[in-house]
Amino acid sequence: MDMVITGKVLVYDDNIDTDIICPGRFLELNESKDIANVAMSGIDSNFPEKAKTHSIIIAGKNFGCGSSRDHAVRALKYSGLKAVIAQSFGRIFYRNALNLGLLVIISKDARNIFNDGESGKIDLTKGKITNMDKIITVDSDVISEEEFKVYEQGGMIQIYKQN
Amino acid sequence: MSDIKGKAIVLNMNNVSTDQIFPGQYVNLTDPNEIAEHVLEGADKSFKNRIKTGDILVAGNNFGCGSSREQAVITLKEAGFAAVIANSVGRIWYRNAINLGLPVLICEGFVNQVEEGDEIEVNLKEGIAKNSSKGTIAKGNAISDFVLNIFANGGIKPMMKSKILSK
Amino acid sequence: MHALEKILASHAEKDVVTTGEIIKAKVDLAEVNDLYLQTIYSFYEMGGKKVWDKNKICFVFDHYAPAPTIKTAQIHKEMREFVQKNNLTHHFDINTGVCHQVMHEAGLVYPGMILVATDSHTTTHGAFGAFGTGVGATDMATIMISGELWFRVPEIVEIEINGKLRPGVMAKDVILYILGKLGADACVYKAIEFCGTYIEDLDVAERMVICNMAVEMGAKTAYMVPNQKILDYIKTRTNKEFEIYDTDEDFVFAENFVFDINNLTPQIAVPHSVDNVVSIDQLPEVRIDQAFIGACTGGRLEDIQAAAEILRGQKINPRTRLVIIPASNEVLLNAIKFGFIEDLIKAGATLSTPGCGPCLGAHQGVIAEGENCVTASNRNFPGRMGSTGGSIYLASPATTAASALMGKLTDPRTFLKGENI
Amino acid sequence: MHAIEKIFAQKANVERVKAGDRVWADVDLTVNVDLYRTVLAEFENLGGTKIKYPERVAFTFSINAPAPTIQSASNEKDMREFAYKHGIHLFDINTGVVQQVLMEAGLVWPGTISIATDSHATILGALGAVGMGVGAVDLAASMIKGNIWFRVPEIIKINIDGELQPGVMAKDVILKVLGELKQDVAIYKAIEYTGSAVRNMSLSSRMVLCNMAVELGAKTSYIQPDEKVIDFLGSRVTRTYEIPTTDPDFKYAEEYSLDVNQLVPQVACPHNVDNVCDLDDVPKKPVNQCLIGTCTGGRLEDLAIAAEILKGRKINAKTRLIVIPASKEIYLKAMELGYLRDLIEAGATVTNPGCGPCLGAHMGVLAPGEVCVTASNRNFSGRMGSPQAELYLASPATVAATAIEGILTNPRGYLKSQQRS
Structure with a gap:
């Protein structure tokens, strides 16, 4: 995995819950591509299309609150997203993201410097997030070495596999 | 009403029910195009691909038996069938076909004289089905003037409408 | 003339009707169920503004009760709006039950009437001496506008059923047996009168089972001469006056069939056709994944009583689901009162609304590929209850209960406790 | 240490833990709900062939029960077959909601750790047990190994004193808490509820508080077990268990208090x-x-x-x-x-x-x-x-x-x- 990630961003508000990310009626789906097709359908039915050109979500606080459904993480990961940056995350969502290898980064300020469609850069080791269009940089939590290893291997699932 | 001509699509099975023509899981659909997507899915998942607009469905005994769902007619009509010929057909389905203006000829045994793709001609008034490719003719039930009139008007809806408007 | 012809004639304001004639008849009650939002669309499409009679149209929400999807919720919503806009007297929402049960419970069904519904099993109401028939959305919209419908006067077939059933054998076995003998297309476009010593003394519920499945033979309608049990039942439900029409002595049926049921055994319609019927003892072992009592x-x-009597104090097979859905809230309340529901739930049943x-x-119990x-x-x-790769076996409630208990198709007579089931 | 920390320490087989520690802890109950057919795929994906402790694993079918679609029926079919094959607990469509049936079945007692593909597993705090929601990967890993990694949470205390007015329920209390503290107050943390109002509540009411702890973002919740818990567990749990207690010198990460004497019904x-x-x-x-x-x-x-x-x-x-x-x-x-x-x-x-x-x-x-x-x-x-x-x-x-x-x-x-x- 790269230490620096770049891509166009999609910006969302606080409390984007799992019913927004993957509504309950779709939980019978099993295939990753089917789940990805309904990603964010609670708020934006064009998301799967947008995800082809945008690779970073920037959100407010409590992103992924709600259910334990890891369909929510799968939906985002398999729609091609590289990372989600939020002011805070729902606990189970965060855990599921780590398990499945969807990069999740906590930043208090990133939400304030981006608009939809702008280009972002994430420097994982330095804990910096930059709006490349406006050239503004803010801090993020630094990913611990331990967590970075987890991501690098594709999530906890790969580590479980090796054990 | 003039003769109807088209290529045969053969479904030589008996008791093809409305659940096969249009499965229950879709009965909440109301958009005709969406309804057409699932035509005869219960009999053959890929049936839709066999149909071209203007084709004639040739079926066996008791075609359309079962429930009263009108989509079992709409799906055939919207999928492109110009007419249905069968040995016999379910009563409610038949009624719905008349009401929606899908011509139906009841013609015992015709299905055994037809292969997929044969050129078919139907004369509803005389109750005659002709297989032009094989040069065979079969006599079925002649359609009454009452029903012919409904077919000629494209179903009962336009008739009711003009009746209400004329009041 | 036959009683059914007299019903048609009186509703067409004619003295005589003959087989094959097309008539226009007034409809006494038109019922729309929740599969048929299309009815409302067609109503407006044809220029309808107000319904012809707000007391004679009844909406019943039974197929999607409570709504399982957004789309079906939307169907209910639009239909409710239509009900409210037209101020319909009879609206049975999701808290009532199946149309063919709630209508007669509410006193809307009586001898000599014409009842048309967007449901093929409207033949059920022949049990009450009514002319009941199923139609699609366009016909229904026509009725909602005009109160009338065109009918072709049907040929009438007589099915005489004589004898007395043995314990553990039910009306469902009788009609399955007849279906097996006559075939699924035996009575297409025709009406059936059921008569004979078995029918004459038959209870309300059992009469309804026989008439209900007349449509599986293709019938347009079914008829039974109302007996005292029917008349007593109707009296508890409505004060409405009605006429019972007699069939003329010289009436000639298009066909006659006679069945003796004295020695009838439990019957099963095996996949995938209603007339593919065999006696239960003729079948090899069939594993059962789901059993359903209801509809x-x-x-x-x-x-429900028949099932409770078999399952009381027992546990169903751990690898079999038993879904029980009472036909109406009234049935549910009574089944609670008599302790049947307790028996069934304790035995492991899933009791739904x-x-x-x-x-x-x-x-509420769709089946997967490969399930029986x-x-x-x-x-x-094929595909009626879910996957086209599932297999459905039609049987009596007693056979269904016994099969849930054993996890395989089972003759309920094995579990008979008393003389009667 | 806090009772919750003691539970983690015991299950991780270490002397002490503190907030922020990552530990591998034994899981007493691993629960998968019917939405998670994906667990079977992950089980395979992780190379799973056997379940380490089948008696500690349960599948519950309460969401798509009975199955409303062919896909859900098929998911359940696969999961049933898996459950039969591995000899784990199966609570099929005839039982009820996940945690409720597990508690009733005596599979949860004070001092245990449960994980479930159900975020409302926090409800188990009402029994003095640690219940946490997880996704499919954790669940599959726990089935294979019997343990997973945890981050020991900070613990928040919410003290609720006072007496509820008639018609005001535990639900109103927790909604009030949510309105005051907001839905992200306890992210990654655990919540302990204390106070006279909590002590006086029925066990069912306490379950409401613990159930909705997850809506405050909490990883898990806790109420110190008392006689009401012991009574409920009564004949359900036959094994002996120890009730963990919090050391008097334990420092909570945050403390909040609420007086409910004047609380009126709340709405979110x-x-x-x-x-x-x-x-x-x-x-x-x-x-x-x-x-x-x-x-x-x-x-x-x-x-x-x-x-x-x-x-x-x-x-x-x-x-x-x-x-x-x-x-x-x-x-x-x-x-x-x-x-x-x-x-x-x-x-x-x-x-x-x-x-x-x-x-x-x-x-x-x-x-x-x-x-x-x-x-x-x-x-x-x-x-x-x-x-x-x-x-x-x-x-x-x-x-x-x-x-x-x-x-x-x-x-x-x-x-x-x-x-x-």
């Missing part, structure tokens, strides 16, 4:  | 659980659907108060009331006590135990533009069907009173008893 065919109090349940694969389901409902067409 | 307005107001301050609009049920509001005391309010009354003609007991045990008890009869007679639609429409799977999905007042736990946009529907969270008493009037209604005037609930 307009097998969800009445008598059916009154309605049509999984009968047509809408919800035995059911007291009425159709075993 | 669309579309956030922390968008909470006093009921009387919420603008009154017509309510299309009311729901009493689920893991939050479907226990016996919830049905009891609803029956008390609705007995002898009728629900509003334009409002539906869906009632879903949380488990088979609760259904049977509510039937025995006459609650179900009272509710059905008032016009309720009572379905089989399970999750019902809470997450939009079936049994009462909402159409665009509809308004629902519900005793369940989440009012997120699209949670119960259409994203254009509005969900208001309230107590079962408020929901029952609302069903009568067809607009949000304070239950106070409808209670016959003036006992404090």
Whole structure:
């Protein structure tokens, strides 16, 4: 995995819950591509299309609150997203993201410097997030070495596999 | 009403029910195009691909038996069938076909004289089905003037409408 | 003339009607169920503004009760709006039950009437001496506008059923047996009168089972001469006056069939056709994944009682689901009162809300590919209850209960405790 | 150490743990719900062939129960076959909501760690157990190894003192807490509830507090077990267990307190659980659907108060009331006590135990533009069907009173008893 990630961003508000990310009626789906097709359908039915050109979500606080459904993480990961940056995350969502290898980064300020469609850069080791269009940089939590290893291997699932 | 001509699509099975023509899981659909997507899915998942607009469905005994769902007619009509010929057909389905203006000829045994793709001609008034490719003719039930009139008007809806408007 | 012809004639303001004639008849009650939002669309499409009579149209929400999807919720919403806009007197919402049960419970069904519904099993009401028939949305919209409908006067077939059933054998076995003998297309476009010593003394619920499945032979309608039990039942439900029409002595039926049921055994319609019927003892072992007791065919109090009597104090097979859906809230309340529901739930049944349940694969027990389901409902067409790769076996409620107990198709007579089931 | 830390330490087989530690801890109960067919795929993906402790693993089918679609039927079929093959506990469609049936079955006791593909596993804190929601990967890993990694959480104390007014329920308390502290107050943390109001609450009421701890973001929750817990576990748990206690010198990460003496009924307005107001301050609009049920509001005391309010009354003609007991045990008890009869007679639609429409799977999905007042736990946009529907969270008493009037209604005037609930 790269230490620096770049891509166009999609910006969302606080409390984007799992019913927004993957509504309950779709939980019978099993295939990753089917789940990805309904990603964010609670708020934006064009998301799967947008995800082809945008690779970073920037959100407010409590992103992924709600259910334990890891369909929510799968939906985002398999729609091609590289990372989600939020002011805070729902606990189970965060855990599921780590398990499945969807990069999740906590930043208090990133939400304030981006608009939809702008280009972002994430420097994982330095804990910096930059709006490349406006050239503004803010801090993020630094990913611990331990967590970075987890991501690098594709999530906890790969580590479980090796054990 | 003039003769109807088209290529045969053969479904030589008996008791093809409305659940096969249009499965229950879709009965909440109301958009005709969406309804057409699932035509005869219960009999053959890929049936839709066999149909071209203007084709004639040739079926066996008791075609359309079962429930009263009108989509079992709409799906055939919207999928492109110009007419249905069968040995016999379910009563409610038949009624719905008349009401929606899908011509139906009841013609015992015709299905055994037809292969997929044969050129078919139907004369509803005389109750005659002709297989032009094989040069065979079969006599079925002649359609009454009452029903012919409904077919000629494209179903009962336009008739009711003009009746209400004329009041 | 036959009583059915007299009903048609009186509603067409004619003295005489003859077979094959097309007439226009007034409809006494038109029922729309929740599969038929299209009816409202067609109503407006044809220029309808107000319904012809707000007391004679009844809406019943039974197939999707409570709504399993957004789309079906939307259907209910639009239909409710229509009901409210037209101020319809009779609206049975999701808290009532199956149309063919709630209508007669509410006193809307009586001898000599014409009842048209957007449901093929409207033949059920022949049990009450009514002319009941199913139509599609366009016909229904026509009635809602005009109160009338065109009918072709049908040929009438007589099916005489004589004898007395043995314990453990039910009306469902009788009609399955007849279906097996005559075939699924025996009576297409025709009407059936059921008569004979078996029918004459038959209870309300059992009469309804026989008439209900007349449509599986293709029939336009079914008829039974109302007996005292029917008249007593109607009296508890409505004060409405009605006329019972007699069939003329010289009437000639298009066909006659006679059946003796004295030695009848439990019957099963095996996949995938309603007329593919065999006696239960002729079948090899069939594993059962789901058993269903309910719907307009097998969800009445008598059916639930039959199941409770077999399952009381027992546990169903751990690898079999038993879904029970009473035909109406009244049936449910009575079944609670008599302790049947307690018996069934303790035995492991899943007791869901009154309605049509999984009968047509809408919800509440859809079956997967490769699963076998035995059911007291009425159709075993491929895909009827879900996957086209599932197999549906039609049977009586008693057979269904016994099969749930053993996890395989089972003759209920094995579990008979008393003289009567 | 806190009782929760002691539980983690014991299960991780270490002397001490503190907040922020990562530990591998043994899992006493690993629970998968029917939405997670993906667990089977992950099990395979992780190279799983055997389950380490089959007696510690349970599958529960309560969401798509009975199956509403072919896909869900097929998912359940695969999961059943897996359960049979591996000899794990299977709570099939005839049992009820996940954690409720596990608690009733005696699979949870003080001092245990449970994980579930169910975020409301926090409810187990009411029994002095650690319950946490996880995804499919963790679940599959735990099935294979019997342990997974945990981050030991910081612990927040919420002290609730005072006596509730009649008609004010635990649901109102937790909604008030949500409104005050907001839905992200406890992310990654655990919550302990203390105080006189909590001590005086029934065990079922405490379950409501712990259930909705997850709506505050919490990893898990805890209430120090007392006689009420021991009574409940009574004959259900036959093994001996130790009740962990918190050391007097333990320092909470944060402490909050709430006095509930003057608390009035609360409502969480669309579309956030922390968008909470006093009921009387919420603008009154017509309510299309009311729901009493689920893991939050479907226990016996919830049905009891609803029956008390609705007995002898009728629900509003334009409002539906869906009632879903949380488990088979609760259904049977509510039937025995006459609650179900009272509710059905008032016009309720009572379905089989399970999750019902809470997450939009079936049994009462909402159409665009509809308004629902519900005793369940989440009012997120699209949670119960259409994203254009509005969900208001309230107590079962408020929901029952609302069903009568067809607009949000304070239950106070409808209670016959003036006992404090």
